[in-house]
Amino acid sequence: MVLTLYGNSYSPCAKRVAQVLVEKQVPFKVVIIDFKKGEQKAASFVEKQPFGQVPLLDDDGYFIYESRAIARYIAEKYPDQGTPLIPKDLRARGLFEQALSIELNDFDAYISPPVHEVIFKPFLGLTPDREAFDQMVIQLEAKLDVYEKILSKQKYLAGDELTLADLFHLPYGVLLGPAGSNALDTPKRPNLSRWFKELVARPSWQAVKDEFKSMD
Amino acid sequence: MVLTLYGNPKASCTQRVATVMHEKQVPFKLVTIELSKGEHKAPDYLEKQPFGQIPVLDDDGYLIYETRAISRYIAEKYADQGTPLIPKDLKAKGHFEQAASVEQANYDAYAGKAVVEKVFKPMFGQTPDDAVVERLLTSLEASLDVYEKILSKQKYVAGNEITLVDIFHLPLLSLLPLTGRDVYSTRPNVEKWAKGLIDRPSFQSVKDGVRSTA
Numbered sequence: 001m002v003l004t005l006y007g008n009s010y011s012p013c014a015k016r017v018a019q020v021l022v023e024k025q026v027p028f029k030v031v032i033i034d035f036k037k038g039e040q041k042a043a044s045f046v047e048k049q050p051f052g053q054v055p056l057l058d059d060d061g062y063f064i065y066e067s068r069a070i071a072r073y074i075a076e077k078y079p080d081q082g083t084p085l086i087p088k089d090l091r092a093r094g095l096f097e098q099a100l101s102i103e104l105n106d107f108d109a110y111i112s113p114p115v116h117e118v119i120f121k122p123f124l125g126l127t128p129d130r131e132a133f134d135q136m137v138i139q140l141e142a143k144l145d146v147y148e149k150i151l152s153k154q155k156y157l158a159g160d161e162l163t164l165a166d167l168f169h170l171p172y173g174v175l176l177g178p179a180g181s182n183a184l185d186t187p188k189r190p191n192l193s194r195w196f197k198e199l200v201a202r203p204s205w206q207a208v209k210d211e212f213k214s215m216d
Numbered sequence: 217m218v219l220t221l222y223g224n225p226k227a228s229c230t231q232r233v234a235t236v237m238h239e240k241q242v243p244f245k246l247v248t249i250e251l252s253k254g255e256h257k258a259p260d261y262l263e264k265q266p267f268g269q270i271p272v273l274d275d276d277g278y279l280i281y282e283t284r285a286i287s288r289y290i291a292e293k294y295a296d297q298g299t300p301l302i303p304k305d306l307k308a309k310g311h312f313e314q315a316a317s318v319e320q321a322n323y324d325a326y327a328g329k330a331v332v333e334k335v336f337k338p339m340f341g342q343t344p345d346d347a348v349v350e351r352l353l354t355s356l357e358a359s360l361d362v363y364e365k366i367l368s369k370q371k372y373v374a375g376n377e378i379t380l381v382d383i384f385h386l387p388l389l390s391l392l393p394l395t396g397r398d399v400y401s402t403r404p405n406v407e408k409w410a411k412g413l414i415d416r417p418s419f420q421s422v423k424d425g426v427r428s429t430a
Binding site: 064066093095105 | 266267278280281282283284285286288289292293306307309310311313314316317318320321322325359362365366
């Protein structure tokens, strides 16, 4: 049975999973959960995703949620097809786990608030606070300075091979420019810019960035 | 060579890793990094941890940082000793990863910040922002309502066996009452689960301060 992914086109987290499915050459069908209609709060959906969030994966009756968990599950279930995304060696895997934790604690935690402030607040009928945005970007840039140091010594965040940890940066990363900051694309941080640009250019991201759609 | 953990005896993240070391029966030496003296920002420390945070693990020259990464590395390296903490089966592992992601996004994001604001800030002479604490605890309680549902059907967050993810919720589970909000008495399943974790010898060994065991 083809995998079914529940999400929508304005969910960065849904695109995070879609990209990994494409990278691993795994066909999938999508079911749109429309937030404007409150479909994420429907009893049938909450039964499978009790936090009422997207995305959610249905693998022939096995349900799993949280985009990074779904992505790992896919990468672990299909290790031998598409791009290898999880190292096998114990120490390399330790550095992979380190990179995943860095993405969550030192990137996502600092990029989500400014992106939310400018890009998502208007959807909720709220007015962005540009001064708050600027302050949040300053904090993000302090973390990106450390990324620059790391990426000056190695090609990717976990070492010299691409892993899931790199890909996880894309869905929010690509929204920073439209939000009004070039922090990910500035000559001040050439290695960071090189790394991010290359990730954006990957065919798997290009295939999913604009629309959340079935790819089977 | 004995594992060396760079951290601080009373710091939550150091205690989290140390709890896992105890669960896995792995001896370690603690090297204290004095945050009040800015030792975490010293150049030779930044060589080990470029974000200037604690803890860092040194396994015979192999350096790894980020609490949950260190914990996973230990649980994988010493899979066959102490308590099994990571499921092997693909689908069980998927639900383990789901719970791990929930722990960070829907629990720690609120609980961690609330404890820092309300409990730790005063220790450094700063005034908590009560409006911020209120918002964070309200979000946390919404998440704990879901935890209550989940834990009514299974013993631990990833299934019926204890995993690393349950342990990741410590030490915050023991610190939450200090925020002044009672999150437990209306959630019996969460309370039972939390108490069971707090009572584990591994956490009891570290809760008053991490010490070297080697």
